[in-house]
Amino acid sequence: MNNQYLRLLSFFIVNDSVTLRELAAAEHVSERTMTKYIEQLNQELQSAAQIVEKHRRYYLHVDDYQQLAKLQTGHLKKRLDFNDVHKRFGYILKQLFQHQDYITLDNLAEDLIISKMTLNRDLKQLRTLLAPYRAEIKSMTNNGIKLVIKEDYEAPIIIDDFIADYFDLQSGDYAPQRGRLMKILQPLELDDRSTKLIVRNALVLNYAVTNHYRIKHPIPKFTRLWQNNQIIQIISNSIKAVLNQSLTEFEMDFILSPLTFKANEWLKPDLVNQQLDRNWPLFLKLPDKYGIKNHINYLHFYQQIKYHFLFLLNRTLFHTKTNQLLPGSLLTKYPTAYDLAQGLVSIVEDYLGVAVNQAEFSYLVLYFEMELEDQQRVAQPEFEVAIVGQVGSSVIRFIKHQLSEIFDDEVIVTVFSDARQLNSDENHYLLIFSDKPISYHDETTPVVRISAAFRVDELRGKLQASLVEKDILNGTCHFNYWRFEDGETYLTGVQHLIKTRIADGELTEDFLTAWRDREAQGSCVFENGIAMPHVVDRSSKPRILLQIGVFQRPVKYQGREVQMVFLIGIPNNLNHLLSKTLSEVYDLVFQVASNQNIYQGLLNFDSEQRFTQITEGI
DSSP states (O other): OHHHHHHHHHHHOOOSEEEHHHHHHTTTSSHHHHHHHHHHHHHHTTTTTTEETTTTTTEEEESHHHHHHHHHTGGGGGOOOOSHHHHHHHHHHHHHHHOOOOHHHHHHHHHOOOOHHHHHHHHHHHHHHHGGGGGGEEEEETTTTEEESSSHHHHHHHHIIIIISSSSHHHHTHHHHHHHHHHHTTTGGGOOHOOOOOOHHHHHHHHHHHHTTOSSSTTTTTOOBOOOOOOHHHHHHHHHHHTTOOOOHHHHHHHHHEEEEEEEETTTTTHHHHHHHHHHHHHHHHHHHHTOSSSOOOOOOHHHHHHHHHHHHHHHHHTTTOOOOOOOOHHHSSSHHHHHHHHHHHHHHHHHHOOOHHHHHHHHHHHHHHHHHHHHHOOOOEEEEEEESSSSHHHHHOOOOHHHHTTOOOOOEEEEEHHHHTTOOOOOSSSEEEEEEEOOSSSTEHHHHHHHHOOOHHHHHHHHHHHHHHHHHHEEEEEEEOOTTOOOOOOHHHHHHHHHHHHHHHHOOOHHHHHHHHHHSOOBBBSTTOOOOOOOOOOOOOOOEEEEEEEEEEEEEEEEEEEEEEEEEEBBOOOOHHHHHHHHHHHHHHHHOOOHHHHHHHTTTTSSSOOOGGTTTT
């Protein structure tokens, strides 16, 4: 099994079921190539598991969980040959660690049985992979290459991440040492993962020390949080005895660092509280980093997340792998939370000088989304819905139940016996249920049959379109519909749209730059042919800008098809009303993505009619 298949296996472990198109887009290959990958992966998995196709979706069916766990933890990496580029990376670094001086490319190419051209290509990729570890491979003409590591604590981490899974850490002594270390740690009564991390740290550090890579300086941005009591001292001395090494205090910090990755009884409360206070100023940078001054109470949010954030900083500092919670494609369903999390990640990376991994990012997105939803519930106004006609009490209760499912019990339902009574009422309703066709003075309010209450998805679509129409009419949402010209690509089309809005004064020049930066950060392609680029708008206009652009035919962008673009401009000063509007616009996008009838309604949109036309006929 090579790393291509291991990566594909990890994708299936994180995701539930996915289409072939989604798989191909994730790996940037054709669907035909992906089909071959799946066939080959199934051969490698044998009796452990199989990738199964049902209703044009693929998912992982597990038969032997223990065997699958071995595949995940890299047991098969040692069986790979040098046809696998990652094993070549491991061998190159292993040689660099074992030789303090330069080693020649000729010797490396001969050992790996590859050409010097292939070796140079490998070195180029390897240099890129080493950059987050603050390490580089230096070249000198006629001498070869050598490894230079800026922060000495990164040396054992590089060994762990690039070498350990492909080559035994030590010949002969590895297994006995591991067993003795596991017994030494028993008095700590840690969970299995923390114990294994400490043991692994001890072994990779021993390999580094044996090859003259020592941790002689304090680990930057790291603070010991554990109690330095008698048991910890005994365990530290026992580890040194097993490794037969005289270790520095900073090397012991490295070995015991997993004690600071999650809550446990060995953490000293005073030290933890001091570190929590030191971390708070990082959060104070978030409003400026994100570019939006919104109604989030950052102090309240920090109190909710401070322990998770403390452990996240330490895990990130040591490049610790975390289980992926959600696939990246699902995280884009929470755009505001996604952008806030990106802002916080940027602050963390600037502070630590180390990249935050995708799994940690996914946790932050969900934390932010929970906070935003809590804030929105506090400020959420009540929606008013009318029911007109001779409708039984059981039907009224059912409609109220359906609406509460959609709006979280924030809907007021008023019942009228006929249309005359309704029209004499001065309230404005979000939606009107009627047992027959009626005329209502406000044409922006959808009038639907009672039977619509039994079709929740369609009802949700009508309500969402009605909410956005209200936002457009009251000025909190500025909406414009745009048809891209034939021959325009996604990038040229959206750029043309933005420049037009700049020319008519709706946007400022820096919006275009911000959009380009946003595209460079990651894909804005959502699903079902929809892209949703969303950017902070510094024009100081108190409204959400919603620009819907449609291509005559789908265009390819980043390996996926796009036909509809929702360009969203978010003002840098968000109050509760604008936050509510932004949330309703996002919900509308998700409705369009999941409802083919609304999607078609937008493709055939008539700019002369009201916005709720997109739900007519459903």
